[in-house]
Amino acid sequence: MKKFMLIFIGKGYEEMNLSPEEMQAQMGKWFAWNAKMEEAGVVESGDALTSTIKRISGSDRTVTDRTATEVKELIGGYYIVKAENIEGAIAIAQDYPDYDHGGTVEVREIMVFEQ
Amino acid sequence: MEQKIIDHLFRHQFGKMVSILTRIFGLAHLETIEDAVQDTFVKAMLSWRTQMPDNPEAWLMQAAKNRMIDLFRKLSAEQKRVPNFTSGASNIAMQNMFLKHEIEDSQLRMIFTACHPLLNPQDQISFALKTISGFSIKEIASALLLKEETVKKRLVRARKSIKNKSIAFEIPMGAELPERLDRVLEVLYLIFNEGFHSNKKDILVRKELCGEAIRLSQMLLNNDLTKHANSYALFALMCFQSARLNSKVNEKNELVDLKNQDRSKWYFPLIKMGNDSMFQAVENGIFSSYHFEAAIVAEHLKAINFESTNWDKIYSWYEKLYALQPLPMTLLNMAIVQLQRNEFESAFLLLQKIKPTDLEQRAYLFYGSLAEYFIKKQDYNNAITNIDKAIELVKNESEKEYLIKKKQSLF
Structure with a gap:
């Protein structure tokens, strides 16, 4: 089994202006997806990220604030999942709930170093 | 294990939270309050994704209390007038706002605000759906067959009127009450009819409007000041009509007239609720248009098929209705x-x-x-x-x- 990181990219929910009803519906889809993955035993970990962004860059380690509105491609969260191969990970990502709201999933294999 | 959240929990909770916080901070801060509540739901959605709280409703109420404290800080920092939390007594008073009957009281105040005679009648429905029912602008536009721009304008105008005319966040008392209650019933009746007679094919949207109107009417029946005979009659009318909602459209999404409706699809529990309410409605013997309209629908419901409809009786109810209105x-x-x-x-x-x-x-x-x-x-x-x-x-x-x-x- 290999491990993959599913990275969720898109507008933050604050920006989407969903109604309470839509949010509840959306949350239901996240639940369902999570439950499905847990039942299949493929989910390792996962978190949602807040939209506070600090960037540290340069040799002088300059810290800059970025607001979620400035960043077009905001990383909103991630899952680490187990799958046979990348196709398997892509299959898992089919149930990601935010495609209809402009969201994107990036699938990245976690590198394993052999001795 | 996957838990199921009650249907419309977020939407209904939104209305509750906005009402409670408005009662504490005042209508002047309505927009700030709505934003804060909206933000709570975004947070709930993100943090519940993987782990739902044991009691979602309690979680949201706690979040509303936290929002109260945030708002207090935010508004104080902006040098706005805020309630005094510093004394123990007022703090307890604030906490009490989150008790069930106080929440219902706050929601009723919001209903009376939305239906205030100083608001433009057109704006009242949009404002009520947004603020009490937690509909988004998009959802209101879709339900009322309006442009989103129009809904936005109506909401802005309603908020402006509330501010400029210093409308109080209260349940009217004494001589003012009957007249104000009449307008509330009228607005709820209009919301219901928007759903029931809608030109929209989407039966779900129509059911949501009817459901909201029923839910808000039910709130009136839970309060001694507002459980008037006319409130009971309107509630009965809505129950009777809703009982037929499923049979108004067939599987092919075509409209079915009364004559051809499958009467076995009529929803009995709603008819029963309507009947119970009708008994309360007729107690004092003074009838409103809602009484007669409910009587007419009830007459249709009584007939086991179209042929056995008692048209004589229905006609006489219509005559009485016409005499009144x-x-x-x-x-x-x-x-x-x-x-x-x-x-x-x-x-x-x-x-x-x-x-x-x-x-x-x-x-x-x-x-x-x-x-x-x-x-x-x-x-x-x-x-x-x-x-x-x-x-x-x-x-x-x-x-x-x-x-x-x-x-x-x-x-």
Whole structure:
């Protein structure tokens, strides 16, 4: 089994202006997806990220604030999942709930170093 | 394990939270409050994704309390006037706002605010759906068949009126109450009818509007000041109508008229609720238009099939309704009943009293009924002329198809 990181990219929910009803519906889809993955035993970990962004860059380690509105491609969260191969990970990502709201999933294999 | 969240929990909780916080901070801060509550739901959504709290409702209420403290800090920092939390007594008073009966009280205040006579009648429905029912602008626009821009304007105008006219966040008392309650009932009745008579094919949206109107009416019945006979009658009317909602559209999403509705689909628990409410409504013997309208629908519900409808009784209810509230729509309904009773000349006379343009978007029903009259008189030329007018005016696709089918049957 290999491990993959599913990275969720898109507008933050604050920006989407969903109604309470839509949010509840959306949350239901996240639940369902999570439950499905847990039942299949493929989910390792996962978190949602807040939209506070600090960037540290340069040799002088300059810290800059970025607001979620400035960043077009905001990383909103991630899952680490187990799958046979990348196709398997892509299959898992089919149930990601935010495609209809402009969201994107990036699938990245976690590198394993052999001795 | 996957838990199920109660339907519409977020939407209803949104209304509750906005009402409570408005009672604490005042209507002047309504927009800030709505933003803060919206933010709570975004947070709930993200943090519940993987782990739902054992009691979602309690979680949200706690979040509302936290928002209260945030708002207090935010508004104090902006040098706005805020309630005094510093004394123990006022702090307890604030905490009490989150008790069940106080929440209901706050929601009623919001209903009375939305239906305040100083607000533009057009704005009242949009404002009520947004603030009490937690609909988004998009959802309101879709439910009321309006442009989003129009809804936005109405909401802005309503908020402005509330601010400029210093409308108080209260349940009116004494002599003012009956008049204000009348307007509340009227607005709820309009919300219900937007759902029930909507031209929208999407039955779900229509059910949501009807459901909201029923839920808000039910709140009136939970409070001693507002559980008036007319509130009971309106509630009964909504229950009776809703009981038929499922049978109004068939599997192919076509509109089905009363005659052809599958009466086994009528929803009995709602009929029962309506009946119970009707008993309360008639106690003092003073009847409103809602009483008569409910009586008319109840009469339809009593008939096991279309043929056994008691048209005599229905006609007499309509006469009473018309005496109380002489509306052209009632005349039209009376004419339709007279056609059923084979009282063709009376039907014709009633129709002649109506100016079709007064019926606005329902004018097609007038021409449809006139066509019906001519069919009964076997005057097919006039029947076709009128049915054509009806087809031209009707907006609803399934009703249009129905009229076209009817026209074809005349050849």
